[in-house]
Amino acid sequence: MAKKVFITSDSTCDISPEMRQQLGIEVAPLKILLGDTEHQDGIDIVPEDIFKFYNETKKTPKTAAVTPAEYTELFEKYTSQGYAVVHVAFTSKLSSSCQNAMVAASDFEDVYVVDSLQLCSGQALLVFEACRLRDSGMEASQIAAALEEQKTKVRTSFVIPSLEFLSKGGRCSSLTALGANVLGIKPSIEMADGSLSVGKKYRGKAEIVYEKYIEDKLRESGEIDLSAKVVFANSGIPKELSQKLVKLIKSKLPKADIIEMIAGCTITSHCGPGTVAVIFMVK
Numbered sequence: 001m002a003k004k005v006f007i008t009s010d011s012t013c014d015i016s017p018e019m020r021q022q023l024g025i026e027v028a029p030l031k032i033l034l035g036d037t038e039h040q041d042g043i044d045i046v047p048e049d050i051f052k053f054y055n056e057t058k059k060t061p062k063t064a065a066v067t068p069a070e071y072t073e074l075f076e077k078y079t080s081q082g083y084a085v086v087h088v089a090f091t092s093k094l095s096s097s098c099q100n101a102m103v104a105a106s107d108f109e110d111v112y113v114v115d116s117l118q119l120c121s122g123q124a125l126l127v128f129e130a131c132r133l134r135d136s137g138m139e140a141s142q143i144a145a146a147l148e149e150q151k152t153k154v155r156t157s158f159v160i161p162s163l164e165f166l167s168k169g170g171r172c173s174s175l176t177a178l179g180a181n182v183l184g185i186k187p188s189i190e191m192a193d194g195s196l197s198v199g200k201k202y203r204g205k206a207e208i209v210y211e212k213y214i215e216d217k218l219r220e221s222g223e224i225d226l227s228a229k230v231v232f233a234n235s236g237i238p239k240e241l242s243q244k245l246v247k248l249i250k251s252k253l254p255k256a257d258i259i260e261m262i263a264g265c266t267i268t269s270h271c272g273p274g275t276v277a278v279i280f281m282v283k
Contacts, residue, residue, distance in 0.1 A: 003110060005143060006083040008074060010066060010097055012090040013042035013123040013263040014233065023131045028074055030090075030097065030266045031064035038064075039265070043052035047235060047268040054272075061269040065093055065097040075111045085141035086112035088127050088147065091117045093194035112144035114151070117194035120267045121231035121279040122156030133239045152282070153225065156191040157199060158277035159213040159235070161206055167242045188213055189271075210237075210245055212275045217278050230256040230280040235263035236273030251276060256280075 029040040033083040039045035089098035105111040190199040202209040
């Protein structure tokens, strides 16, 4: 008889506590460092704390990976109850968390780590898919194999008002950031094969840029898989603007299952406030 399956992920998937409970999953929190003070993503810190820290110090937070010991504790929690575990990991190109999860998994027979090559809601889409496959009765090894194929279909991008956070966090060069800031450019950031690169560059007021970015991504995307969710994610934008942008996506994709997600502390630490993303899967 096949073992029942438990799905885990990292806090970088930005799935809210309420949705985690609904899905029946658990996430491993990365660490957020505000100066000398360490916090756990989504447990004792929220994005507003990061905005306050930056406004007061003009310093960006630092982040730290989940350790092998912490993953071992997480996997042991569920394997000891008779579960096989499928762990959807934060991209290995941006963090050692995935490698640490693989190290921990090597001590277990039925723990499968999938390098999502994604972050934020791109990672969340794979978690949603893992839960769907789990609920269909698929075994852990089959779920992991299916996710390896599905991850190539996720399209993740976002637009940000400034490259300052990404630059200070080492995710883009200071020269690129300087050029963007001097020219008033609001760049889109594209994720490909687990890494980030600067894509199309926008100019103008933030609201107009967000709308243009969404229109561009939905038009340039090819065939969006409407059987999967389409995610609108943001960090630190007004609720009224968020609702307006969701309405825009719905007008372009009236048959899509669109959900709104708020960027968690790890993503916010590297991207900063004002980040807007539209993330989906293609057929």
